[in-house]
Amino acid sequence: MIWPQIADKAEWIIFLDVDEMHSLNGMHGYDAVDAKIKKSLTLRATDYVAAQWQSGDEFLICLTRNEGRTPSRPVALCERLSEEFTENGVPATFGIAPVTSKELIENVKPAYELVRAEKAANRRGRITMAGG
Numbered sequence: 001m002i003w004p005q006i007a008d009k010a011e012w013i014i015f016l017d018v019d020e021m022h023s024l025n026g027m028h029g030y031d032a033v034d035a036k037i038k039k040s041l042t043l044r045a046t047d048y049v050a051a052q053w054q055s056g057d058e059f060l061i062c063l064t065r066n067e068g069r070t071p072s073r074p075v076a077l078c079e080r081l082s083e084e085f086t087e088n089g090v091p092a093t094f095g096i097a098p099v100t101s102k103e104l105i106e107n108v109k110p111a112y113e114l115v116r117a118e119k120a121a122n123r124r125g126r127i128t129m130a131g132g
Contacts (some may be wrong), residue, residue: 003104006064010099012074014061015111016081019091020123033090040085040092060108062099078127086125093118097130 003010008049018037026116028036041059078094095114099107114128 003062006062007099007104007109009064009066010062010107011065012063013097013099013107013111014063014074014078015095015097015115016059016061016078017091017115017119018057018059018085019094028089036088036090037085040088040090042081042082042084057126074130080095082125082127090125091125093124094127096127 019128046115061077063077074096078096082092093115095111095118097110097114101107110130114130118126118128119122
């Protein structure tokens with residue numbers, strides 16, 4: 001990820017984990033599932049940066065400030081993406097956390113923990129925001 005270039009204007013981190021990835025790959029095949037994820041992960045503005053995280057079913061989306069643009073709305077973005085993922089047959093769970101540090105991992109951890117807590121409670125396909 002290009003974190004050093006965007007760290008100063010980063011506002012939100014979204015951690016996205018595709019639900020039941022192994023089952024989906026078994027039913028549809030890796031290439032088909034990858035195509036569904038790419039189709040679902042459509043970002044429409046220039047104030048987003050997306051990157052794959054650790055494994056094939058985890059992604060980061062970083063929302064950044066851009067001069068002259070309306071501030072990013074992370075929940076609205078996650079709601080739209082969640083609908084697209086579900087429509088494409090690859091539901092996902094989302095965690096949203098504000099950027100509070102210059103260190104990427106420190107910003108990812110709260111969003112990641114929200115997703116892990118949802119999945120540990122057997123709740124999938126949800127959007128959870130830190131402090132909300």
